Amino acid sequence: MFTGLILGMGRIEAAEARGSETRFRIRALFDLHDIELGESIAVNGVCLTVETFGDHWFTCYASRETLSVTSLGGLRPGGTVNLERALALGERFGGHMVAGHVDCLAEVAEVRPAGESKIYRLTFDAAHGRYVIPKGSVALDGISLTVNACAPTWLEVNIIPETQRVTTISGWSPGTKVNMETDVIGKYVERMVQPWTGGGDAAGGGTSGGITMEFLRKNGF
Numbered sequence: 001m002f003t004g005l006i007l008g009m010g011r012i013e014a015a016e017a018r019g020s021e022t023r024f025r026i027r028a029l030f031d032l033h034d035i036e037l038g039e040s041i042a043v044n045g046v047c048l049t050v051e052t053f054g055d056h057w058f059t060c061y062a063s064r065e066t067l068s069v070t071s072l073g074g075l076r077p078g079g080t081v082n083l084e085r086a087l088a089l090g091e092r093f094g095g096h097m098v099a100g101h102v103d104c105l106a107e108v109a110e111v112r113p114a115g116e117s118k119i120y121r122l123t124f125d126a127a128h129g130r131y132v133i134p135k136g137s138v139a140l141d142g143i144s145l146t147v148n149a150c151a152p153t154w155l156e157v158n159i160i161p162e163t164q165r166v167t168t169i170s171g172w173s174p175g176t177k178v179n180m181e182t183d184v185i186g187k188y189v190e191r192m193v194q195p196w197t198g199g200g201d202a203a204g205g206g207t208s209g210g211i212t213m214e215f216l217r218k219n220g221f
Helices: 064-069 126-131 161-166 184-196 213-218
Strands: 008-018 021-028 040-043 046-054 057-062 080-085 104-114 117-123 137-140 143-151 154-159 177-182
Touching: 021 064, 021 080, 040 057, 104 154, 126 177, 126 184, 137 154, 177 184
Parallel strands: none
Antiparallel strands: 008 021, 008 080, 021 057, 040 046, 040 080, 046 057, 104 117, 104 177, 117 154, 137 143, 137 177, 143 154
């Protein structure tokens, strides 16, 4: 699990394509120490596994499935990416719960100034709109951000100067495709209540008639 608090940026040193798969060599542009074989590192919000490593660099493999649903297939040597190591037990939790499993690609539609900040509007497929709520959390290229405003097919986020400085977001412009992961809690809640909202058969004596006040009273709410 990740938090969406980017440790720093990395540079793509190699992108070795093997058919529909790619192996990347990434050098951290910050003090990335004590790398471990098999650990998880989020690259632009995509959870990848360390295969080999050295002093401030590591290699990782992206499968056909990963490349088909993320922007990693467009990475080229010299490009930069956001990096975050998996959260260790007992560490400070400063962002939100990020799984590193991308839901879709969002596209930057507009960038406008707001004092020292910048407001980015991004569009995405309407199928994911129900998981995006005002003042909720979203991960864009691995960055934990708060949704300022949204609709079924777009959202807006306010990017402060520090975030612009330490992430790749300063290079976003209209047309840029970014990895988007919506709040995992909302997806779990939706799946759990499906038996009572017409999305499946209720287990343990549930009902497919929807969640009503009577249903809540009978179940102790």
